[in-house]
Amino acid sequence: MSQAIIDAREWQNTFDLETGQPQTSESPAADMAARVLSRHPYPGDVDEQANQWVTRTALDLIEQYDPDLVCLSYVQQFFADRHFTYARKERERLFASAMEEAERFIEKSGFTPVIVGTGDMIPLKGEMDLSGLDGLAVSSNWSARYCGIHAPSRHDMAFLDSLDTLERIVSRDQWIQMFATAQHDLEIHQDTNLMPDFLLAARQGHAFKTMGTTLRKPVHIPAKNFLVPVFSPLGRVDDLRDIKPLIRSYLPDHKIALILVEGVGERFFPASRFMCQNGVDWFCNEPGDAFYLTVSTGKHQPFAYPAGYRFFDKDADAIKFPFSGYMDTIPEHTLAQDFPGKSIAVGNRSMFMHMVFGVDISIECFARNLFNQGCMAVVHREDK
Amino acid sequence: MKCHFCERRCDLADGRSFCGNFAEENGKIKECWPDQWCTYSPSRIESVPFYHAYPGSRSMIIGTAGCNFRCRYCSNGFIACKDPAQLQDVMYTIAPEKLVAMAKKMGCHNIVFNVNEPAVSLPSLQRVKKYAEKQDIPMGCLTNGYTTPEATQMMAEIFSFVHIGLKGFSDAFYKEFVGIPHIAPILRNIETFSRTCHVEIASPVIEDVNDHELFDIARFIHDIRQDIPWHVFRLLPEHNMKQSVYPNIDRMNQALETSRSLLPYIYFHNFVGSRWVNTLCPGCGEVVIKRFSLGCSGDRLDAFLAPDNTCTCCGTAISMLGTRVGWNDKQTTVWESEI
Numbered sequence: 186m187s188q189a190i191i192d193a194r195e196w197q198n199t200f201d202l203e204t205g206q207p208q209t210s211e212s213p214a215a216d217m218a219a220r221v222l223s224r225h226p227y228p229g230d231v232d233e234q235a236n237q238w239v240t241r242t243a244l245d246l247i248e249q250y251d252p253d254l255v256c257l258s259y260v261q262q263f264f265a266d267r268h269f270t271y272a273r274k275e276r277e278r279l280f281a282s283a284m285e286e287a288e289r290f291i292e293k294s295g296f297t298p299v300i301v302g303t304g305d306m307i308p309l310k311g312e313m314d315l316s317g318l319d320g321l322a323v324s325s326n327w328s329a330r331y332c333g334i335h336a337p338s339r340h341d342m343a344f345l346d347s348l349d350t351l352e353r354i355v356s357r358d359q360w361i362q363m364f365a366t367a368q369h370d371l372e373i374h375q376d377t378n379l380m381p382d383f384l385l386a387a388r389q390g391h392a393f394k395t396m397g398t399t400l401r402k403p404v405h406i407p408a409k410n411f412l413v414p415v416f417s418p419l420g421r422v423d424d425l426r427d428i429k430p431l432i433r434s435y436l437p438d439h440k441i442a443l444i445l446v447e448g449v450g451e452r453f454f455p456a457s458r459f460m461c462q463n464g465v466d467w468f469c470n471e472p473g474d475a476f477y478l479t480v481s482t483g484k485h486q487p488f489a490y491p492a493g494y495r496f497f498d499k500d501a502d503a504i505k506f507p508f509s510g511y512m513d514t515i516p517e518h519t520l521a522q523d524f525p526g527k528s529i530a531v532g533n534r535s536m537f538m539h540m541v542f543g544v545d546i547s548i549e550c551f552a553r554n555l556f557n558q559g560c561m562a563v564v565h566r567e568d569k
Numbered sequence: 570m571k572c573h574f575c576e577r578r579c580d581l582a583d584g585r586s587f588c589g590n591f592a593e594e595n596g597k598i599k600e601c602w603p604d605q606w607c608t609y610s611p612s613r614i615e616s617v618p619f620y621h622a623y624p625g626s627r628s629m630i631i632g633t634a635g636c637n638f639r640c641r642y643c644s645n646g647f648i649a650c651k652d653p654a655q656l657q658d659v660m661y662t663i664a665p666e667k668l669v670a671m672a673k674k675m676g677c678h679n680i681v682f683n684v685n686e687p688a689v690s691l692p693s694l695q696r697v698k699k700y701a702e703k704q705d706i707p708m709g710c711l712t713n714g715y716t717t718p719e720a721t722q723m724m725a726e727i728f729s730f731v732h733i734g735l736k737g738f739s740d741a742f743y744k745e746f747v748g749i750p751h752i753a754p755i756l757r758n759i760e761t762f763s764r765t766c767h768v769e770i771a772s773p774v775i776e777d778v779n780d781h782e783l784f785d786i787a788r789f790i791h792d793i794r795q796d797i798p799w800h801v802f803r804l805l806p807e808h809n810m811k812q813s814v815y816p817n818i819d820r821m822n823q824a825l826e827t828s829r830s831l832l833p834y835i836y837f838h839n840f841v842g843s844r845w846v847n848t849l850c851p852g853c854g855e856v857v858i859k860r861f862s863l864g865c866s867g868d869r870l871d872a873f874l875a876p877d878n879t880c881t882c883c884g885t886a887i888s889m890l891g892t893r894v895g896w897n898d899k900q901t902t903v904w905e906s907e908i
Contacts, residue, residue, distance in 0.1 A: 191841050205871075316663055321671075495902075498897065507861055
């Protein structure tokens with residue numbers, strides 16, 4: 186049974202991660218995680234200190250737990266660049282300092298790095314307002330490129346066909362089939378009836394305005410990052426899915442840190458970087474659950490939490506894992522799930538880190554739509 | 570010509586109203602941005618938060634832009650405290666009948682206005698009401714209560730459930746933190762709404778600023794009707810108060826202790842994992858409604874243990890508008906294109 190320790194500043198509580206019910210804990214690991222939490226209040230998603238918080242918290246947790254595998258995310262620059270306008274030089278500094286923070290962690294911890302960038306951000310050129318369709322258009326707060334269409338009329342399809350800013354319209358079956366061909370053991374855990382009838386992909390620089398998208402207009406959005414930068418002295422890989430086997434093969438002899446740096450493209454990476462395939466054919470992963478799960482599981486994961494899904498039609502009375510956002514099961518085949526050594530995760534991707542890597546202990550910020558609620562530690566295992 | 574929607578009573582000869590939504594045209598008040606919405610999304614009614622209205626139901630959340638207040642801690646300052654003229658590129662243009670059709674498409678039981686102040690968009694909301702009523706979809710809102718008697722009457726006709734912010738209990742607080750001179754119109758309007766609508770009240774608590782006013786607020790609510798639910802929100806420092814200290818939860822909860830003898834339905838939340846979101850039976854103290862809180866706009870129903878709105882242990886009636894609603898009762902993927 187996994188425990189969640191919530192720290193809402195000067196006030197901590199322990200819960201069963203799956204049911205959300207309060208618990209009393211006598212677990213030494215939970216006590217240790219709670220002490221680490223209380224030493225590191227989260228500054229906020231767009232605060233300059235947010236990435237330093239990741240490094241400080243991770244180093245503290247390493248000192249307490251002595252893990253062999255560390256998974257980190259640095260996301261402040263992504264949140265800031267997405268929502269706010271900066272002068273060119275300041276923008277460059279934001280991304281460069283995120284990389285410097287990852288490098289500072291490596292220097293201080295001595296771990297062998299595998300650093301993965303999710304790719305460049307580019308200015309928003311325009312948005313497609315699909316609120317007027319006869320059918321229902323569904324996108325999400327953090328997606329720019331994809332949108333799902335449910336029960337469109339003939340008139341809707343004609344309208345969509347006429348949009349120059351739309352790159353393609355793909356039926357649900359075509360979408361699934363493309364990934365089933367690329368990934369023979371493709372997993373679809375969600376109810377396919379709640380997937381959209383059609384998936385829309387925007388042209389580069391364009392985004393959707395629909396039910397579910399953010400109230401805050403984005404300033405920058407992810408580019409079509411079919412290739413993303415990776416840096417590691419462990420060796421070269423060609424596809425995001427190869428990162429898991431690479432790390433697992435070296436773990437018996439190395440302490441390894443997998444570090445995801447969001448919104449960061451090739452030019453901010455060290456010269457010895459290499460580029461890695463992200464996605465299949467016309468589908469590239471945006472920063473988010475599918476990207477993280479692809480890296481962590483070594484499999485394509487576009488249907489773990491599909492774009493355009495009618496999440497609101499799931500049964501609200503049977504919700505599990507209430508602290509875990511969309512996720513209602515612990516993902517299988519994750520990087521650390523069956524790793525016999527000790528593992529941790531720390532990051533400022535909220536409600537997320539504790540699920541995607543399968544680590545023993547994780548600490549992440551607890552922020553929703555940039556509102557800073559505090560931090561959360563999750564203890565999945567303490568038997569190592 | 571004076572605007573008659575809120576107690577600022579702006580002189581429209583000087584240009585648009587303070588909220589930016591009204592102007593004078595041919596001797597009449599014109600709504601500058603009719604049928605412009607900043608969002609339409611399904612959410613749990615508990616997340617608004619309404620705790621004593623249609624528990625478990627699915628609400629379509631809507632909002633516009635602009636506000637007649639300038640709360641220093643506003644969570645939606647990026648849309649409420651901006652000039653609506655500058656936000657038109659982020660808005661959706663949706664005719665009232667289409668908006669109601671959207672609620673049906675998304676399987677929503679009701680429509681709730683909660684991003685900014687509804688008084689700044691009352692003409693549009695009146696039109697939505699016309700179509701919502703035909704479809705038997707009730708409407709609710711969050712309001713700061715600073716409306717004129719005429720506008721309050723309009724709101725009472727549009728909304729059957731109203732959540733009113735009573736942010737402090739002194740002119741001094743409202744002057745310093747909200748930017749209006751007097752609290753009196755808000756107190757007057759709470760009494761007015763309580764005669765015709767389901768009412769819940771929310772008060773943000775800021776440590777060492779308005780925590781000493783909590784008991785006065787509780788007494789005021791008690792004197793109107795003691796079964797009005799009162800939500801005390803721990804301040805989430807946002808907007809112009811981003812650098813402020815988060816109020817201490819234990820101390821603020823302690824500060825509420827004396828008020829609990831006056832009001833049976835007091836909730837203390839707006840932070841993840843709050844233990845004070847359940848409804849206890851006023852008769853015997855048993856938990857009759859269990860909820861779960863993820864903090865701001867993240868509350869949900871966990872268990873409704875009061876069939877027919879009655880405590881199963883002692884038979885006491887639990888104050889409620891409607892009763893338990895199944896989240897997926899109105900789920901559909903087949904819809905008419907227009908109403």
